[in-house]
Amino acid sequence: MTGAHAAGVPVAHGGGALADREWSLAELAAAYAYPEPAPGAPRPWLRANMVSSLDGAAQHEGRSQPISSATDMRIFGTLRALADVIVVGAETVRQEGYRPARARAEFADARKAAGQTPAPVIAVVSASLELDFSLPLFTSPLVPTLILTGAAAAPDRVAAAEKAGARVLIAGEGTGIEPARAVGALAGLGHTRLLTEGGPRLLGQLIADEVLDELCLTLSPMLTAGDAQRIAGGPPVAVPHRFELASLLEEAGFLFGRYRRS
Numbered sequence: 001m002t003g004a005h006a007a008g009v010p011v012a013h014g015g016g017a018l019a020d021r022e023w024s025l026a027e028l029a030a031a032y033a034y035p036e037p038a039p040g041a042p043r044p045w046l047r048a049n050m051v052s053s054l055d056g057a058a059q060h061e062g063r064s065q066p067i068s069s070a071t072d073m074r075i076f077g078t079l080r081a082l083a084d085v086i087v088v089g090a091e092t093v094r095q096e097g098y099r100p101a102r103a104r105a106e107f108a109d110a111r112k113a114a115g116q117t118p119a120p121v122i123a124v125v126s127a128s129l130e131l132d133f134s135l136p137l138f139t140s141p142l143v144p145t146l147i148l149t150g151a152a153a154a155p156d157r158v159a160a161a162e163k164a165g166a167r168v169l170i171a172g173e174g175t176g177i178e179p180a181r182a183v184g185a186l187a188g189l190g191h192t193r194l195l196t197e198g199g200p201r202l203l204g205q206l207i208a209d210e211v212l213d214e215l216c217l218t219l220s221p222m223l224t225a226g227d228a229q230r231i232a233g234g235p236p237v238a239v240p241h242r243f244e245l246a247s248l249l250e251e252a253g254f255l256f257g258r259y260r261r262s
Contacts, residue, residue: 022071023249025106028078031247032216032258034193044187046087046194047214048203049079050231054221057228058200062095067220071251079216081107083120083195085146085186089202090126093137098122100141117143120195123186124148124166125202127175129157133164141165148182150175179209204234207241214260215243221253 060066103118123146150172171182206212243259
């Protein structure tokens with residue numbers, strides 16, 4: 001990918017040599033590659049992918065699509081194709097109409113070489129397990145859907161999830177999850193390339209528990225006003241967490257940044 005460098009940060013612009021074509025999936029995959037695992041047992045790496053308007057809205061009328069773009073969706077698809085598992089909150093599953101992740105022919109060889117399943121696993125975080133198990137996410141996934149919940153989850157809902165074909169992982173002592181335990185449970189299944197797509201409440205939990213390694217943030221050149229959620233919610237952390245800008249892409253006024261934990 002062509003581009004310039006600013007203060008040591010790779011920057012690629014949609015103008016110039018790239019103005020008359022889209023970034024290829026191979027270029028995007030290289031730009032967003034997970035860190036190379038260290039020798040021995042690979043450490044899990046959790047990245048989040050979120051979009052925000054200029055005035056801080058993570059959604060418009062309850063959905064992220066209105067503040068997205070075609071390039072944002074290509075990056076969205078690329079990040080999914082690179083991941084072992086996609087961690088998502090139950091409310092986001094409901095609002096965004098989540099479906100199973102699909103296999104992408106363009107990434108088939110790379111996933112096979114990396115020892116990954118044909119499509120990433122979806123892992124739904126839910127305390128209540130009040131989910132519609134008749135949805136395709138549970139009835140027809142390419143790989144079985146996971147549910148992360150707490151030990152105090154209602155047994156009848158756990159049974160309903162398992163009857164629907166989902167695998168339930170206990171990642172907390174109460175009804176909800178403990179983020180570090182959730183990451184550990186996924187890593188125990190061999191899922192070390194982790195991606196979360198929120199929503200804001202889940203992302204807030206991951207930030208507060210200091211398990212987030214990377215934030216991929218699309219800054220949309222739009223203003224929405226209103227009272228939409230930010231990309232992360234919940235109680236504030238005691239000390240703000242500092243992340244470093246790793247790379248920055250620009251296209252049609254949209255900024256696509258990668259920030260890593262300092």
